[in-house]
Amino acid sequence: MKFFLKIFITNIEYIKDKTEEIGNEIINNISQTINNILHLFIKLFEKNNNFQSIIRKQLEIVLNYLKEDIEREFSNKIEKIKKELNKNLKVYNDEKEFYSNKIERLEIENKYMTEHLIKSGFNISKKFEILNKENENKTNKKNSIEFIKTKLISIKNMKEIINEIYNSKIEYDKKCIENKIPNITMELHMFNFFSKKYGLKNLVNEWIINIDMAIKIYSNEDNDINLFGKILRNEIDENEITFLNKLKNSINEYLQLCLINKYPLKSKKELNKLYLNKLENYLNEDEWKIILYSIYSKEEGKIIERRILKIIKELNNNRKKELLNDLKNSCKKNIVTRDEYDKINSNKFDLIIPYKEFLYIIMDYRICYKEKYLKPFIYLFKKYDSDINGILNEEEFIKLCDSISFIKKLGHSYIIQLLNKIDPYILKELLFQIVLKYFQMK
């Protein structure tokens, strides 16, 4: 009997272990096996009814216990698997959402870039051609003159075109306000301007490439062109056009006043002639200092003065070299004596500066100052301008405001209030220039 019981228990344990591994179907097999064993016991101990009933009861208890135990374990396992599955499902859903958003974003970006390439006439082969010619320009001066004449817009022409574009944009801005239609960036306006003026796509593209090249070449020597480039790239306020024009007028007025004080006995006509002459030539030390400190404070003036003196030093060194060369050329066998050399070297040149150079330094200081002031705003705007077109949608604008701690502290209602002011007609296109205008309001 004990032997059979032992076999029975061993069988049960074996089956229990197996069930854990295999699964729910095994439960039926266990029941079947136990029933078989029971029948075997019944046959063996038929004669003893009492013993038979005891065994049956005990076996039934063991069977029930095992059933419950297995069911509990299985339900726990199933629960665990369910949780894992749900967890994985959530991860996959999140990933799916992320990638679908990314695809959507890339589609928009792709669309914008395609439009941008067409609009700005970015033609790689043409650019290569221009760059190749530019390289030739460095090695062959004669060819370069022809190239500049045909391809590179002169500073004077560039300024005229820029003014035409500015005036046309002012008119367009007025129309937008009157008709309550969304405004466009200066870059897009420039494209429309050339399209309207020249019509032919190739011609428009050629103009845009030429403008682009001229901006790159002249930005370091002309403030107006530098400013135009920055406006196209949404790096500065459009109001700076007016501000810099006023600054230029102030400089000219101070120069006129300076000349009147310096030459009180000269007639108006003579003074005007002198003034026009100054615009094309040099400003004396007293003149540029009076103008500088009339416009800027002592502190700022000192900073600019250091920059002016640095330029003057460079110019004077160049003049010394020129003098030495002239002397060498005039001497027999190009030999200069030590005395002659020392004489030129000890020459103290006046601290004079070309008017154009002075104007550039003063205006450049202002542009740099404004750029520094706008830097944190521009950084945030570009961060949230996902399609890099200089325009935010409502969602991007709210994200931008939320990223600024002091605005976030004022609450969502403040941001919505700001949004309503910037976009009162719900055009949902928030231009860099317009957002900047409201951020500058006091």
Place this chain on the structure above:
Amino acid sequence: MIEDINNDQQVTISLLDKLCIDEINNENKE
């Protein structure tokens, strides 16, 4: 525009001014 405290006085400044001031303060902290 936004209300801000400058030299213990409440003043109205632009959002851009405030953004700039915060940037300078952060730079100084760093």
